Amino acid sequence: MTIPLNSAQIVIQGAGPVGLACAIWLLENNPDLHLILLDKNPSDDQFLASGDERGIAISEGSKQLLENMHAWVKDAPAIHYVHVSHRGHFGQTMMSKDEIAQSALGHIVRYRDIILALRHRLRHLQTIASHFEWAFDFSAPMTVDQLAEDACLVHADGGLFHEQSAKDRHKDYGQSALVGSLEVSDITPDMAWERFTEEGPIAILPHHQGPNFKNFVWCASQNTIDRLVALEEKTFLLELQEALHLPIGKFLHVFHRKSYPLGLNIKQHIVVDREVWIGNAAQTLHPVAGQGLNLGLRDAHTLATSLNYIYARPSEHLGEDLHKTLSRYQQLRQTDRNATIQVTDLMASAFATNALPFVISRGLALSALQWLPPLKNKLARQMMFGQR
Numbered sequence: 335m336t337i338p339l340n341s342a343q344i345v346i347q348g349a350g351p352v353g354l355a356c357a358i359w360l361l362e363n364n365p366d367l368h369l370i371l372l373d374k375n376p377s378d379d380q381f382l383a384s385g386d387e388r389g390i391a392i393s394e395g396s397k398q399l400l401e402n403m404h405a406w407v408k409d410a411p412a413i414h415y416v417h418v419s420h421r422g423h424f425g426q427t428m429m430s431k432d433e434i435a436q437s438a439l440g441h442i443v444r445y446r447d448i449i450l451a452l453r454h455r456l457r458h459l460q461t462i463a464s465h466f467e468w469a470f471d472f473s474a475p476m477t478v479d480q481l482a483e484d485a486c487l488v489h490a491d492g493g494l495f496h497e498q499s500a501k502d503r504h505k506d507y508g509q510s511a512l513v514g515s516l517e518v519s520d521i522t523p524d525m526a527w528e529r530f531t532e533e534g535p536i537a538i539l540p541h542h543q544g545p546n547f548k549n550f551v552w553c554a555s556q557n558t559i560d561r562l563v564a565l566e567e568k569t570f571l572l573e574l575q576e577a578l579h580l581p582i583g584k585f586l587h588v589f590h591r592k593s594y595p596l597g598l599n600i601k602q603h604i605v606v607d608r609e610v611w612i613g614n615a616a617q618t619l620h621p622v623a624g625q626g627l628n629l630g631l632r633d634a635h636t637l638a639t640s641l642n643y644i645y646a647r648p649s650e651h652l653g654e655d656l657h658k659t660l661s662r663y664q665q666l667r668q669t670d671r672n673a674t675i676q677v678t679d680l681m682a683s684a685f686a687t688n689a690l691p692f693v694i695s696r697g698l699a700l701s702a703l704q705w706l707p708p709l710k711n712k713l714a715r716q717m718m719f720g721q722r
């Protein structure tokens with residue numbers, strides 16, 4: 335199939351959650367848009383059946399965005415309490431939904447279920463958007479010269495840290511994340527734990543299969559993770575209990591272990607001429623604070639709102655309008671991006687050292703969060719809503 339790149343007003347390269355969400359927001363408000371979405375995946379959802387099992391923490395703000403676009407995954411388990419502590423050191427904090435007057439602190443949704451829900455919604459919009467092209471099995475690199483003069487190229491082809499080339503700010507944490515599912519008993523269902531250890535953070539999170547299951551994310555050095563992946567089940571579960579060293583309940587079985595190398599990879603200028611980078615194509619973060627996708631969805635929402643403003647009405651100065659709109663978009667995203675990147679990098683780096691001053695300040699920071707509710711609320715709100 336030849337893709338009519340020349341007739342497109344906007345081309346989005348990459349149909350992960352951020353690219354799909356951006357396409358939906360654009361078409362919802364402007365179904366006549368000449369939009370092309372370049373999807374590396376096949377059109378059949380079957381590939382998702384063997385796809386990414388990762389449980390992603392979706393903030394309350396992202397939930398609202400997904401609900402409004404009719405792509406929320408119903409029955410996603412909620413997080414009502416989060417317990418944060420550091421193994422072997424003083425200081426801990428507990429956050430609850432009631433402290434910040436919300437129905438939940440967040441929800442856990444499998445990566446593949448997010449993609450499925452977004453694809454479903456986009457298929458529905460496809461029936462009314464007559465100029466929308468969804469090209470599948472497509473991954474050839476794109477340049478803006480292939481498009482019409484006033485068209486915009488949106489890069490949403492994020493990918494994982496180890497698949498990406500280095501951007502302006504690139505930091506390898508020397509860690510990988512081992513993710514998977516646990517069958518459990520006697521564990522509080524709507525609670526999440528984040529436990530910092532010598533080698534990296536471990537998170538235990540609610541699971542889509544209900545209260546007898548949990549997701550886990552175990553960050554440690556690559557060597558440790560390689561060893562943990564290969565461990566037989568019983569030894570693995572004992573090591574996990576030992577690494578956590580918290581009385582949270584029993585771990586019975588482990589499933590779907592998979593590892594992901596971790597790092598920070600940031601594009602400084604997210605707008606160049608008529609090109610714009612969103613989601614992981616703009617910034618790849620450590621998962622310690624569960625912010626990557628939440629930030630990417632805010633990128634996509636702000637971009638779609640900005641672009642709709644100019645493409646939804648005829649203009650004789652489209653090229654000029656596009657340049658102004660994109661540079662304004664870059665400004666609009668600056669504060670939220672910087673804050674989220676800094677908090678995440680600080681958490682990933684500060685807990686990975688045992689130098690005494692850091693150990694003391696970490697303990698104090700956790701204690702301060704516990705005893706200074708306004709500080710805790712401020713941090714929780716940044717994590718839940720970002721700065722929109």
Ligand SMILES: Cc1cc2nc3c(=O)[nH]c(=O)nc-3n(C[C@H](O)[C@H](O)[C@H](O)COP(=O)(O)OP(=O)(O)OC[C@H]3O[C@@H](n4cnc5c(N)ncnc54)[C@H](O)[C@@H]3O)c2cc1C
Pocket residue numbers: 347348349350351352353372373374375388389390391392472473474475490491492493494511513551594612613614615621623624625626627628629630
């Ligand atoms: C272990 C782990 C745990 C995480 N946990 C959380 C969490 O709890 N909360 C959170 O908010 N975030 C989390 N994240 C981050 C989150 O997964 C990413 O931020 C999110 O997936 C970014 O979405 P995206 O659409 O920008 O990129 P991606 O999800 O990477 O999607 C990009 C898409 O583009 C496609 N593509 C690539 N190249 C091309 C090409 N040339 N042409 C066309 N298509 C292409 C890819 O195949 C893919 O489908 C976690 C990440 C990891 C590694």
